[in-house]
Amino acid sequence: MERIVMKFGGTSVANPERIARAAQLVVREVNSGKQVAVIVSAMGKTTDELLSLAKEVNSAAGRRELDMLLATGEQVTASLLAMAISGEGVEAHSYTGWQAGVLTESVHGNARIEQVQADRVSAALTSGTVAVITGFQGADMHGELTTLGRGGSDTSAVAIAIALGASICDIYTDVEGVFTTDPRLIKQAQKLEEISYDEMLEIANLGAGVLHPRAVEFAKNHQMPLRVRPAHIEGEGTIIKEEIDLENNLVVRGIAFERDIVRITVMYNVPYNGSLANIFTALAEHHVNVDIIVQTIREDVQPSVSFSIKKEDFAEVINVLESNKEALGYSRADFEVGLAKVSIVGSGMVSNPGVAASLFETLRQVDIPIKMVSTSEIKVSVVIPEPEMEKAVAALHEQFGLDAVKGK
Amino acid sequence: MERIVMKFGGTSVANPERIARAAQLVVREVNSGKQVAVIVSAMGKTTDELLSLAKEVNSAAGRRELDMLLATGEQVTASLLAMAISGEGVEAHSYTGWQAGVLTESVHGNARIEQVQADRVSAALTSGTVAVITGFQGADMHGELTTLGRGGSDTSAVAIAIALGASICDIYTDVEGVFTTDPRLIKQAQKLEEISYDEMLEIANLGAGVLHPRAVEFAKNHQMPLRVRPAHIEGEGTIIKEEIDLENNLVVRGIAFERDIVRITVMYNVPYNGSLANIFTALAEHHVNVDIIVQTIREDVQPSVSFSIKKEDFAEVINVLESNKEALGYSRADFEVGLAKVSIVGSGMVSNPGVAASLFETLRQVDIPIKMVSTSEIKVSVVIPEPEMEKAVAALHEQFGLDAVKGK
Numbered sequence: 114m115e116r117i118v119m120k121f122g123g124t125s126v127a128n129p130e131r132i133a134r135a136a137q138l139v140v141r142e143v144n145s146g147k148q149v150a151v152i153v154s155a156m157g158k159t160t161d162e163l164l165s166l167a168k169e170v171n172s173a174a175g176r177r178e179l180d181m182l183l184a185t186g187e188q189v190t191a192s193l194l195a196m197a198i199s200g201e202g203v204e205a206h207s208y209t210g211w212q213a214g215v216l217t218e219s220v221h222g223n224a225r226i227e228q229v230q231a232d233r234v235s236a237a238l239t240s241g242t243v244a245v246i247t248g249f250q251g252a253d254m255h256g257e258l259t260t261l262g263r264g265g266s267d268t269s270a271v272a273i274a275i276a277l278g279a280s281i282c283d284i285y286t287d288v289e290g291v292f293t294t295d296p297r298l299i300k301q302a303q304k305l306e307e308i309s310y311d312e313m314l315e316i317a318n319l320g321a322g323v324l325h326p327r328a329v330e331f332a333k334n335h336q337m338p339l340r341v342r343p344a345h346i347e348g349e350g351t352i353i354k355e356e357i358d359l360e361n362n363l364v365v366r367g368i369a370f371e372r373d374i375v376r377i378t379v380m381y382n383v384p385y386n387g388s389l390a391n392i393f394t395a396l397a398e399h400h401v402n403v404d405i406i407v408q409t410i411r412e413d414v415q416p417s418v419s420f421s422i423k424k425e426d427f428a429e430v431i432n433v434l435e436s437n438k439e440a441l442g443y444s445r446a447d448f449e450v451g452l453a454k455v456s457i458v459g460s461g462m463v464s465n466p467g468v469a470a471s472l473f474e475t476l477r478q479v480d481i482p483i484k485m486v487s488t489s490e491i492k493v494s495v496v497i498p499e500p501e502m503e504k505a506v507a508a509l510h511e512q513f514g515l516d517a518v519k520g521k
Numbered sequence: 522m523e524r525i526v527m528k529f530g531g532t533s534v535a536n537p538e539r540i541a542r543a544a545q546l547v548v549r550e551v552n553s554g555k556q557v558a559v560i561v562s563a564m565g566k567t568t569d570e571l572l573s574l575a576k577e578v579n580s581a582a583g584r585r586e587l588d589m590l591l592a593t594g595e596q597v598t599a600s601l602l603a604m605a606i607s608g609e610g611v612e613a614h615s616y617t618g619w620q621a622g623v624l625t626e627s628v629h630g631n632a633r634i635e636q637v638q639a640d641r642v643s644a645a646l647t648s649g650t651v652a653v654i655t656g657f658q659g660a661d662m663h664g665e666l667t668t669l670g671r672g673g674s675d676t677s678a679v680a681i682a683i684a685l686g687a688s689i690c691d692i693y694t695d696v697e698g699v700f701t702t703d704p705r706l707i708k709q710a711q712k713l714e715e716i717s718y719d720e721m722l723e724i725a726n727l728g729a730g731v732l733h734p735r736a737v738e739f740a741k742n743h744q745m746p747l748r749v750r751p752a753h754i755e756g757e758g759t760i761i762k763e764e765i766d767l768e769n770n771l772v773v774r775g776i777a778f779e780r781d782i783v784r785i786t787v788m789y790n791v792p793y794n795g796s797l798a799n800i801f802t803a804l805a806e807h808h809v810n811v812d813i814i815v816q817t818i819r820e821d822v823q824p825s826v827s828f829s830i831k832k833e834d835f836a837e838v839i840n841v842l843e844s845n846k847e848a849l850g851y852s853r854a855d856f857e858v859g860l861a862k863v864s865i866v867g868s869g870m871v872s873n874p875g876v877a878a879s880l881f882e883t884l885r886q887v888d889i890p891i892k893m894v895s896t897s898e899i900k901v902s903v904v905i906p907e908p909e910m911e912k913a914v915a916a917l918h919e920q921f922g923l924d925a926v927k928g929k
Binding site for chain 1: 579580583601607613620
């Protein structure tokens with residue numbers, strides 16, 4: 114019998130009404146003859162509420178106890194959803210991460226799943242019971258509760274789908290699927306029927322937020338088909354898998370963007386002598402996420418390196434550069450704020466060397482200056498002035514034929 | 522090194538301030554050189570809030586899922602208290618029931634503890650870590666979460682204290698200790714320094730509410746000393762143990778009372794023929810708790826049986842009697858409402874046959890009619906009109922020398 118995994122995020126189980134809706138979606142799948150395992154996040158703002166309670170008793174609480182505290186959030190959702198499913202006449206049992214055999218490494222707050230021993234859940238499914246499993250959590254080999262960190266529920270869903278031999282892992286969320294770009298910004302944005310793991314990975318890493326990159330990577334490594342589907346309305350969503358039919362032979366399949374980007378440029382006194390490694394090591398130690406890096410080493414100008422960061426890390430970067438000025442061996446640094454990053458993503462780029470050129474030409478035509486460029490096999494990113502971002506995305510969306518994608 | 526168990530009930534951990542206070546009490550014990558395991562209930566009204574959520578998604582939710590849901594309540598408290606203790610500079614880890622090795626029978630909602638495998642908690646204590654354990658819950662041999670039913674946290678505390686070889690199990694609560702009678706009713710009520718298990722058992726069963734009878738019985742069977750102590754103020758509380766020094770050679774050590782008692786009397790058509798068993802079997806099947814039972818079988822009057830119940834069960838009893846009238850074989854029933862039960866308790870009664878007589882005489886002197894009487898080795902209960910209850914308790918409290926108990 115076909116098995117599927119359905120995952121419901123926090124907003125899709127935020128209150129009893131939405132839990133009832135999720136239960137109906139589950140029951141519909143059961144009635145169509147499938148065995149169903151469900152993965153749930155904590156209800157809406159529960160995690161934030163628990164964290165604020167923790168802060169009241171100890172503003173520097175340890176990760177072990179935070180895991181013990183936060184793990185209750187999904188357990189509440191799981192039991193409530195199991196009750197709601199039972200209320201619809203379908204047998205359902207909830208399971209915590211450890212009960213479902215989710216074995217993680219011995220790390221609190223950001224553990225990785227090592228193994229899923231799914232016998233217990235598998236037996237429940239075989240006997241016709243829906244298994245509702247807490248996402249985001251597991252236990253280590255010593256029986257310590259662990260949580261998986263951001264995007265953990267998506268990762269739980271994929272790992273459990275793989276262990277159960279599910280045919281697909283449906284991620285129910287509050288959007289209709291994966292779009293060619295953000296429909297809140299660009300009206301012409303179109304929902305994609307399909308997208309490849311690699312494309313989704315680039316889009317997820319670029320902050321599209323629909324699905325966590327860890328989960329996509331996990332699915333890709335095990336070739337588990339994913340589907341991003343809406344929980345609140347009817348809709349087929351977007352399937353994420355390895356081989357896709359190229360809709361309209363599109364080279365570019367999506368445009369991602371990110372606001373609040375800052376460019377930092379560091380000028381060296383002396384020719385390159387290893388300072389570069391020093392700078393990025395120092396930044397990494399302070400958990401600063403550096404994105405695009407461009408180095409200029411020419412005989413005729415002072416050597417420099419530019420890199421982009423998020424605005425929220427700006428103060429920390431300045432602090433690191435200031436307090437390590439001598440060790441890092443640079444003369445001066447400047448920065449530019451008010452920037453944005455726009456990226457075009459598509460597997461078809463690999464065999465289309467003209468894509469980057471087409472992007473540059475499109476932006477030139479609408480008079481948008483390009484501050485930085487970065488390319489990968491299936492992605493080109495440019496840093497541009499933030500006020501021009503919407504115009505840039507709209508122009509590129511049209512240029513690469515995304516306005517006309519069918520399937521929405 | 523001396524080990525102790527400290528148990529905090531729901532009101533003693535109802536908010537972050539009270540959790541901080543509990544943490545200070547724990548740290549004080551640690552600093553005095555003891556190894557400490559702490560058992561906690563869910564915060565204040567948490568259990569009620571979770572039950573109301575459950576009702577919203579399924580008004581007839583099954584016990585398995587209710588256990589999964591309710592078990593989160595103590596887990597939240599345990600992790601918060603562990604954080605608060607760590608904040609005071611003392612290492613503390615929280616443990617769920619299953620992590621602490623609390624193995625119960627495979628029953629949901631009202632499981633009994635079968636065994637406590639305390640190795641993990643014991644190792645934590647030995648290493649100088651405070652173990653904060655969720656009360657009220659455990660897991661069965663299949664890894665299913667179970668809850669222990671009413672009074673479960675007290676029972677958890679006693680079972681864990683026994684398994685850890687603790688020297689005492691301190692039950693922190695919102696009262697100062699065990700009193701000769703309820704100080705809210707009788708100003709002269711005195712706090713007792715000590716009381717025996719059997720006396721405490723009678724008082725607990727009589728609804729004094731400080732400590733659950735199951736926990737007292739468990740402690741008695743394993744000779745684990747208990748102490749009921751106040752969490753909100755300083756105070757030594759009351760020690761409950763086997764052998765006590767009879768303070769002032771008191772025969773009666775406490776007076777318990779209960780309002781809202783109803784007397785039912787059932788008259789048979791025919792001589793006793795087994796109807797009695799039928800009636801009480803039918804009532805037990807409907808979970809009606811029958812207290813005092815008095816049967817009258819005389820040649821000269823119609824045979825009858827009277828029994829007392831709580832007012833809350835009245836409708837159910839009428840329903841059971843009505844719908845089984847023929848099967849139960851009785852002609853008519855009458856009832857009397859507006860009654861109360863007053864009980865005197867004391868181990869010394871065993872060797873003092875005049876105690877019951879003294880009780881009757883005291884009530885006669887203040888003109889209080891006695892409706893029913895029941896006696897055990899260490900208790901005499903009478904059912905009287907509820908408006909006379911306070912007068913009765915005050916008279917008995919004085920008569921049996923309790924006004925003058927020292928030690929408060």
